[in-house]
Amino acid sequence: MAEAHQAVGFRPSTTSDGAEMALSAPVLQEIYLSGLRSWKRHLSRFWNDFLTGVFPASPLSWLFLFSAIQLAWFLQLDPSLGLMEKIKELLPDWGGEHHRLRGVLAAALFASCLWGALIFTLHVALRLLLSYHGWLLEPHGAMSSPTKTWLALVRIFSGRKTMLFSYQRSLPRQPVPSVQDTVRKYLESVRPILSDEDFDWTSVLAQEFLRLQASLLQWYLQLKSWWASNYVSDWWEEFVYLRSRHPLMVNSNFYMMDFLYVTPTPVQAARAGNAVHALLLYRHRLNRQEILPTLLMGMRPLCSAQYEKIFNTTRIPGIPKDHIRHLRDSRHVAVFHRGRFFRVGTHSQSGLLSPRALEQQFQRILDDPSPACPQEEHLAALTAAPRDVWAQVRSSLKIQAKDALEAVEGAAFFVSLDSEPAGLTREDPAASLDAYARALLAGRGHDRWFDKSFTLIVFSNGKLGLSVEHSWADCPISGHMWEFTLATECFQLGYSADGHCKGHPESSLPQPQRLHWDLPEKDRGEFCLTYESTMTRLFLEGRTETVRSCTREACNFVRAMEDKEKTEPQRRALFRLAVEKHQALLKAAMSGQGVDRHLFALNIVSEFLHLRSPFLDQVHSEQWPLATSQIPVQQIHLFDVHNYPDYVSSGGGFGPADDHGYGVSYIFMGDDTVTFHISSKKSSTKTDSHRLGQHIEDALLDVASLFQDGQRPKPRCRGLQEEHTGHRGGSLPCHRMGSRAPTKPTNF
Template structure:
């Protein structure tokens, strides 16, 4: 809901003639365009759609069916019940000389029609099966007979070895929730944080909305849901992200961290070589759809559409609205080092460069002594400027430096070779982690190309990180790619004993191409202003990261609670510090689980209210209730970083190779952004951000409250009462980082202490 506040300023610039046309034409046009975009996406990947569209069948199944029909025909049996004879009559006679060929063609046409009908039946059956959400409402660990039957049928109709997009045609449409249920859930959610007077006023506005406007707005949403595959996703992308005029840095982008305790090699170029190679291997698997689709709780496939834009993608600024530019392929990466830009090819004779060859290219950049040209060093600060400003400057830049700009925007992704080290240090673990997070989220304001789908950041000591642009996909997508990258570059590619990538350099490779920027004089002042704004924004961010290692997922399981709900309620306790007892805590956890499952089944509140609001703006309807909903300030924005590929990591032999997750900026000037990741069974790492300019927030203070809240909640359970005694007995001042960092260094070989949940 917090992100949707950016849509409050939306003003439809659509005009029409006549009162009746003015009421409906803009929204009908937008619904039509939404469906058109949806169908264009399907047509753009025709061949892959064909392979995945026939799933769970395959082209070989057509051959088998055709052969069976031919065999039956040879045995003088007619499985078509006369249809093939009618097809033969419709085919050209060709002078009666190719009677046998007409029979074969008739059999092929009949087999194709029968094959298509069977596949269509399978898709319809699977779509109906996947529309069932009763399994979400059942208690954890229990499964009713209807759900067992449903699961067996899903497995039968799902086939074997699905490709990434195999389920796309079988996924049910996003359901439009009942508007009465949505309003009721919204009022329930805001009741604890509003005064009696404010809540009564909100309830009055809600009833007025249900009486006057809700049915009309809901009708348009239902119309869109039947025409487009998702009634909200394209509007969410456009009005929440692409129409936002705020800088991307801090406000929209988020970051992903490297391993917390281990750096596989201290050589910057080597780490970059392996990481870039691993990322391109992931892209290769993505193009071949060899990545298995995500299954919710191992049962229900999720939409894979967001995977399409991981690579070769740039968000292009516009004066009123940005757009996402995605290329089919790109065989180079753009590299930034000490204020200079380079183009580094990733392929040689249609094959991917080896990690050692890529390391050689990155080392050449590091060894290049040439200085940055005037204003080139701070050029990328423009991507951290307000979007309208950057759009105007980019027009001049595209005219004067088209080739260099295309090399950056057309790259597979952006690579920043930072001149400073980063990561956890023994000398000052608290400050070093905070600085690491800040460097990934904001950098220096001019050393990231924030428009790219993601920037790979390689620090001088070999530490890695990602800065991700948000509009093209959500965190689970980039997180999936990042898990594969870390596991592949460490465990599959590996490093030699001297820290270099394995293999041998290639002396025949040409030098990396230095990009030349012919910067017109009129944009020099724009670069200076953008840099000044980026520095102000960067310096205003208060980042705090800490690993909480007194307990983790295993303890929460022993309490028979959802791990995510446990953390969410603890975060609420940390934020408000209300006293809670065990009974109330269980009620809160159960309520959070119910709301989570409702959202997973398409019955959430925020997207529905957001879509209703957008329709009201198209129709020029004033709804005080919807206006109030989207003007509220949400001071605590939280997110869990999911761990999706446990099989990629050998936690028994390499217990310290655990991901430390990532974070994002606060959604409100006086609020917090909090993300967390379960690092195995016995640790949770939190990433907290706020703005230093606010007198109401302090990231370190909230971190201490989170730690206290976790211990308070754990002490409600008999099995967790010793955690608080242990914590207080060790002293509060250093316990967090003594438990989280020093014990890892001295006890790294103990798998029980450092098990991970990959």
């Protein structure tokens, strides 16, 4: 379960002697907003409230009451004791021929008022009955006479067959406990784990709290309990979940497993088809309120409000807090497979697609050989990033890839077709269950859309699982849905003898829609602050200095290479100027005349002296989108690259200095081999290590062509390898122009 990582800032002010000050406006405003949210939820559920608002009566009861009043009126009896005559007098006079119509309308209005009063009375009576909790204190298996009487009255007042939200208007509000009782119970709970001295100190603090702050804080909660639906639940949702800035993965999601010993079919697409169909059947029953409310011990109804957000729900990242977006309906699911996203429609003109038709769609995705684009393969890892990071990236993603993002966030739920098997194995049950749980809880970090209310996970061997986001509801709600799903897809829908869904494929179904994330090219088209490291070990205990290699001379050369009007001699001249400038900066840095280490030391002194300098603040806040460093080969005599070309070092690499930047390390081995290590963060949509590697190779070949009579040489070899480890890892392509195959750098 997620924890609250930031404190609630509602603290009333008190004087030194504990006297209460004026009421805190922020707290009153927050209480007012809580009530406002409660009333908005009530209004949004107006239709459901209308359908179930007559509970425990029925719409037919109004017709019966109206007929009884009309019959009594026909028999010259007045059950209204003169009220209907007064109602008739208030109605417009439409003439003698409409005299009977006025009587009917008066009877209908009186019947409606009487019917509403009776329903309200029944609601109040049922709420009072449901406020009784004596049955909770009785021993298991025993029932006292008061409890039996209470249960009989509850059943009488519950009336007709109940619907999912039938009891919502009759449930009592959560009471605010006595603050003295709460403090006493707290002290009782910590007594076993505290020493006598620590417990005495804690008791003193508790008594001081009761004397100084408790009464005012308690008054606020009492006020909120009368104004809002619940004095704690909306704050719990906001401050424990939505305001948490930690990643959702592991911190705010939980998982549910499939049958432990049985897998109904090993066909992945078939299992997905039946499971998705069963889930949508549950949603259909949910929308029609055909799911019975949960009765604790078969007697006491539980609140059903959390069921409203099971489907069509997404947690949207924001700053300083997230919000939950719920749609009234959605006719598709979002599917992820091998780094690709698809939109799969779940309904046709005739209604919900059959399990066999859904299987057909999922099989088409599994058979699709198209590769994932580098921009989308690890895109879902953003939903596992810290919420502030994801919120910032999503704001640009919403502009650049609006349709694809809407297809995912607007889906009924998310489906992940995993390429690996899972589940219990006889050979190593403990390890297999560990791997199964880990795959459901976190997957690979980039193959779940953790923002969705839940992700259905279908493994390659047909095993199922569920990853559920926690903020919208608690575990019993999704557990109820999951039980229905497993039972329905296995025992009611079933599978044919060959493991496929029952029924026949539909040839007229359109292909699943591949989602395209129209992200911008990763090349920036602009110059950036560039960090290049050099040594200062010419001096005692010297370490490094920065060469700010993005100079005006270098920029002029780059512009000349892009300018078709420039001649080759002009470009060569600008190249030499850029090299000379770079060498001058390098020599100055090595000789102790660099810029950044001096500014760093000045900044440290200013911090000690508490002297604020806007200039030093500006320098200190600079970001380095491009960080580069050379790994020099210092012991050349140990390597003979001419006679033993295979025995060359590929160097090493480092991570980017900026979240949306690159880390580039390079090493020269001999006269014809250079290896680059390029890293970037998977969480960034603005970087692509593979693409930058290609640009570096192209740039090297373009520079080489300047000195070979304008002929662009062909690369003799180019290698590229990528390994992904962890959420942060980047790609480390290795480029080598030489006569041998490139080495394979290790990712980090």
